Amino acid sequence: MPKRLPDTIAPSWLVVQLLGTLFFAATLLTAREANPWVWTAYGVATACWLGFVLQTQRRPKTAAALLAAASALPAVIVGWAGDSSAILLSVIALGRLATLTTVSVGAIVATSLLDGALAVTSHALADRSLGESLADAGVMLLLVLLGLNRRQYEVQATQSKALLAQTRFAQAEHARAAALDERTRIARELHDVLAHSLGALRVQLELAEALLAERSDVDGALRSVRRSRKLAADGLAEARDAVAALRRDVLPLTETLAAVAAAHARDHGVDVAFDADGETRALPSAAVVALAGVAREALTNAGKHAPGEDIRMRLGYAPGVVRLDVRNNLGAFTRTGEGFGLAGMRERLALAGGTLTAGPEDADWRVLAEVRT
Secondary structure, X not given: OOOOOOOOOOOHHXXXXXXXXXXXXXXXXOOOOOOHHXXXXXXXXHHHHHHHHHHOOOOHHHHHHHHHHHHHHXXXXXXXXXXXXXXXXXXXXXXXXXXXXXXXXXXXXXXHHHHHHHHHHHHHHOOOOHHHHHHHHHHHHHHHHHHHHHHHHHHHHHHHHHHHHHHHHHHHHHHHHHHHHHHHHHHHHHHHHHHHHHHHHHHHHHHHHHHHHHHOOHHHHHHHHHHHHHHHHHHHHHHHHHHHHHHOOOOOHHHHHHHHHHHHHHHHOOOEEEEEEOOXXXXXXXXXXXXXXXXXXXXXXXXXXXXXXXXXXXEEEEOOEEEEEEEEEOOXXXXXXXXXXXXXXXXXXXXXXXXXXXXXXXXXXXXXXXXXX
16 A cells, blocks of 8 residues: 655645746846847746746636746747747746646647747747747647646546545445445344244243233143243254354355254254255355254254154255255154244244245155245
């Protein structure tokens, strides 16, 4: 990254003004001129130059007009000048005019043609040779071309600064939009995880309170409290998954499901066969968290209603969809309906753009989750 120049360094336009003024002064000091009216023209041209220097920042149009006058006056009397001072004063002013970005190229060219015509006419009226007039006109043309080249450089520099400012602004807006998107994603993840878990937990606790207060049903209240405890445990696991998804750009779904399967097999002493097929691809974190929750809930139900039975879990990546298929032996399964846990997972999948089906199929109890990608 380039270092910023200190603020004490003078801007380039001021340096050019000082150099031009020094050249003007040096030319006048070295002039060998006997005609007083030529000195009068020099004095007026110098006053115009000084007016340009003083007005260039506050009134650029007025300054440009003064600079054009400073170049034209010496051109008028160049034929009668005793030395080359007149042409030098003219080309200094004309060359500076050609560098101004506040003046159009057409105006610069018109002024240079006018000055050239005045110089040639002055030479002709003073009976000077054609070679001298053409030489002065050529010097004017050369200084104008050099000034226009400098002007083009300044125009490009200004455009580059403007482009850089726009780029920085666009980058800042992009960063701001990315931050807003990230905040929205975090809010959505926390809402998906907490809204369902805490809402269901509240319902169970209110039910337990009602059973105790209105019916004195201790057993029913105890069942509700146990369901509340399971909801709290499931919500904590889902919250951990959500935090993991937020900490990482891509949560590895295959590794996550493999870890869930291994933990269930270790805790329940059963074989949980897990495999994945298809081309693995990144999924939204909401979909990963929802699918991990489905796997956890399906394994928990299998452990509760078909204890000791082995489980088969397959993750499949297909074009436009990801499927999670969990199966266990139907003969040993003691439940044929859908409980609260799977209903909750159905809601979570719906928020992630997915669907859930659960029920008997052939000799198995099957839980199938699908998420469109």
